[in-house]
Amino acid sequence: MATMTDPPRESFRLSMLIYDTRYRSLTIQVIALFAFMLLVAWIISNTVQNLASLGKEVEFGFFSEPASYDINQRLLEYTSRDTHLRASFIGLLNTLVVAVLGCITATIIGVLVGVARLSRNWLIARIMTVYVEMFRNVPVLLWIVFAMAILIESLPSPRAFRGEDAPQSLILNDSVAITNRGVYVPEALFSRSLGDVRLFGESSLRLDVSLDLIAIIAVLAASIFVFRRIRAWAERVQNETGNRPTTWYFQIAVLVVPSVILLTALGFHLGKPELKGFNFAGGTHLRNSLIALWIALSLYTAAFIAEIVRGGILAISKGQTEAAGSLGLRPNRIMSLVILPQALRVIIPPLISNYLNLTKNSSLAIAVGYLDITGTLGGITLNQTGRELECILLLMLIYLFISLSISVGMNIYNKRVALVER
Amino acid sequence: MQKSVFYGALAAAVVIGGAVGAATLDDVKARGNLNCGVSTGLVGFAAPDASGNWEGFDVAVCRAVAAAVLGDPQAVEFIPTTGKTRFTALASGEVDMLARNTTWTFSRDTDLKLDFIGVNYYDGQGFMVPKALGVTSAKDLDGATVCIQTGTTTELNLADFFRVNNISYEPVPIETNAEAQQQYLAEACDVYTTDASGLAATRAAFESPGDHVILPEIISKEPLGPVVRHGDNEWGDIVRWTLNALISAEELGITSANVSELAGGTNNPEINRLLGSEGTLGDMIGLDSEWAQRAIMSEGNYGEIFEKNIGENTPVGLARGLNAQYTEGGLIYSPPFR
Numbered sequence: 124m125a126t127m128t129d130p131p132r133e134s135f136r137l138s139m140l141i142y143d144t145r146y147r148s149l150t151i152q153v154i155a156l157f158a159f160m161l162l163v164a165w166i167i168s169n170t171v172q173n174l175a176s177l178g179k180e181v182e183f184g185f186f187s188e189p190a191s192y193d194i195n196q197r198l199l200e201y202t203s204r205d206t207h208l209r210a211s212f213i214g215l216l217n218t219l220v221v222a223v224l225g226c227i228t229a230t231i232i233g234v235l236v237g238v239a240r241l242s243r244n245w246l247i248a249r250i251m252t253v254y255v256e257m258f259r260n261v262p263v264l265l266w267i268v269f270a271m272a273i274l275i276e277s278l279p280s281p282r283a284f285r286g287e288d289a290p291q292s293l294i295l296n297d298s299v300a301i302t303n304r305g306v307y308v309p310e311a312l313f314s315r316s317l318g319d320v321r322l323f324g325e326s327s328l329r330l331d332v333s334l335d336l337i338a339i340i341a342v343l344a345a346s347i348f349v350f351r352r353i354r355a356w357a358e359r360v361q362n363e364t365g366n367r368p369t370t371w372y373f374q375i376a377v378l379v380v381p382s383v384i385l386l387t388a389l390g391f392h393l394g395k396p397e398l399k400g401f402n403f404a405g406g407t408h409l410r411n412s413l414i415a416l417w418i419a420l421s422l423y424t425a426a427f428i429a430e431i432v433r434g435g436i437l438a439i440s441k442g443q444t445e446a447a448g449s450l451g452l453r454p455n456r457i458m459s460l461v462i463l464p465q466a467l468r469v470i471i472p473p474l475i476s477n478y479l480n481l482t483k484n485s486s487l488a489i490a491v492g493y494l495d496i497t498g499t500l501g502g503i504t505l506n507q508t509g510r511e512l513e514c515i516l517l518l519m520l521i522y523l524f525i526s527l528s529i530s531v532g533m534n535i536y537n538k539r540v541a542l543v544e545r
Numbered sequence: 546m547q548k549s550v551f552y553g554a555l556a557a558a559v560v561i562g563g564a565v566g567a568a569t570l571d572d573v574k575a576r577g578n579l580n581c582g583v584s585t586g587l588v589g590f591a592a593p594d595a596s597g598n599w600e601g602f603d604v605a606v607c608r609a610v611a612a613a614v615l616g617d618p619q620a621v622e623f624i625p626t627t628g629k630t631r632f633t634a635l636a637s638g639e640v641d642m643l644a645r646n647t648t649w650t651f652s653r654d655t656d657l658k659l660d661f662i663g664v665n666y667y668d669g670q671g672f673m674v675p676k677a678l679g680v681t682s683a684k685d686l687d688g689a690t691v692c693i694q695t696g697t698t699t700e701l702n703l704a705d706f707f708r709v710n711n712i713s714y715e716p717v718p719i720e721t722n723a724e725a726q727q728q729y730l731a732e733a734c735d736v737y738t739t740d741a742s743g744l745a746a747t748r749a750a751f752e753s754p755g756d757h758v759i760l761p762e763i764i765s766k767e768p769l770g771p772v773v774r775h776g777d778n779e780w781g782d783i784v785r786w787t788l789n790a791l792i793s794a795e796e797l798g799i800t801s802a803n804v805s806e807l808a809g810g811t812n813n814p815e816i817n818r819l820l821g822s823e824g825t826l827g828d829m830i831g832l833d834s835e836w837a838q839r840a841i842m843s844e845g846n847y848g849e850i851f852e853k854n855i856g857e858n859t860p861v862g863l864a865r866g867l868n869a870q871y872t873e874g875g876l877i878y879s880p881p882f883r
Contacts, residue, residue: 178658179658191701191704192700192701192704193704193707193714193716195716195717195718202708203701203704203705204708272727275727275733276731280732280733282677282732303731303732304715399688401678401688401689401690401735402689402690404688489695489718489720490720492695492717492718492720498695498718502695502696503695503696503700503718505629506695506696507701508656509632509652511633
């Protein structure tokens, strides 16, 4: 009779960490982690030690010193007497402006081009292919510099607008001036303005918010709310009785009348640009540095987005198009109602990374003299104060924060359009 | 550009230990050539000629130092730096010295941990405008668009000048002199402002220099000079006294033509001490006795360098003015070699 005995229990020996395949990978990972942490610790201690021996300890006190330099494009009021912190803040807003503008136009152009690349019209499809290949395969810095060079060299200078029979004149009813220093467009002015409120007191982050703008937004929001209620009411009536009441004139009135009344009350008028001294005065000045950067970043990123959109559309089975066609939908509506909503699920994730790329690429702005956060905090401030480490670290953190915010926002949107599976 | 700033900062942060700890003189000797930071191209001060050799007023200082230390004025590697990258390049050890129209200021000398070893050009910030604008004074520039090199002291002076005079302007920041030239000539800016010497040099490179005027106002003091890292005093002494040797040579009448002859010995003890036939001045800064001889022989004395590169007979056409020897009513003055 054989007796079954338990196999002898192996006791743990130290050599098993290397020879036993159950533990080996763990051992290697722990060692690698230690080595990595040692490396990081060495780099940090080396940096701190060397900065100390140079007599440059890490400190951020310079942020409260006056910046002493001017920034041409500023969304908020800023003078050269403001602090470095304020200058960095202005730069950050400039980064955000070009990033937001760029993402919007890149998406619009990208979707149009992506759809057009699949067109059955041979010429359109080929032209779009040429566009995509050209922009995708040349570094974006070159496109930015090229766009700037074209704006500077091909457009007339403000001087060409001067005199009785000037060689150049303003377009669109004398309201828009296109020069090699940028485009001057009319600005909205209010003769009975409500004024501004100042947030955050006199600190470096102070913010003047126009009450006119708030009033307009509030009225528009109210109008849209009422507009929707009317539509919901019409829907209900239709569901109950089968007859849809005619409401369009009512809806238009709700949208337009309150805004017009408000604008008249505020004394709304357009301030046109006028040649005065060396430059145009009045109106809003879109500098060519902004325009060049915006155009180049949009076209460059749009080429990538076009490919993503094309891929997304091709991922939807042809049966969907045919099924929609057999229901009697026209090609335009098939695209907007059936194909694109489904394609979005494929498109959104890579689109996020392209938005991030555009935002990060906007740091090339200084090539055309656009003072974004890299140009202010990572450029002039760094240079004038000599605080390389502090400025670069802070700059990296700011970009990280912007990128992660975009990422989080887009991921939330992605969850909403993603296929809900059970 | 961004890259170089970033790498510069990283290098400043990480590599600096090695660079600062060791003596620059030993590094240069071991390497066999001098890394000299110059501007990215400013005719007369530092620019490569048609065959790619760097030449100019600032370049000559680098060559003199290389001749003094290494015995060969050609043993220089010229590293172009922009207004933004120059200090990081120096701090990180990428270059051994800067000879690049850099203004000596309090905060650069102290807070940025640099050492200015002297002044080789007394300058001031000026404005250049096209003649066609009919502007005669900088105070008429209200509302003008001004091209300005970013990361320079001129940027700060400009802001102060317009603020103090209560007039407005639109700054267009640009990275290098070449870009400024392009924007200015395309009339994307009305005015170009930088050091007056730089304006003269830039104008000299124009197709029709006569169509542009430099306004009479000089709005700042811009003493330009070579720079070394703070903390390596031996190296700082070598660069300082090489520059002083060039200046003294002009004062004492030593030129590149007669330096070999005078080195044999004269009855002027200061010449003898400078050229090494008397005393041991070379030993005191860790060089041989003929260091100053070679420095003067490389490109000539201060006056020769000035006349050859930026003087009145060159396209740049600058008068000596403040940069004449003190004996001629200028500010150029070397402490005695004793």
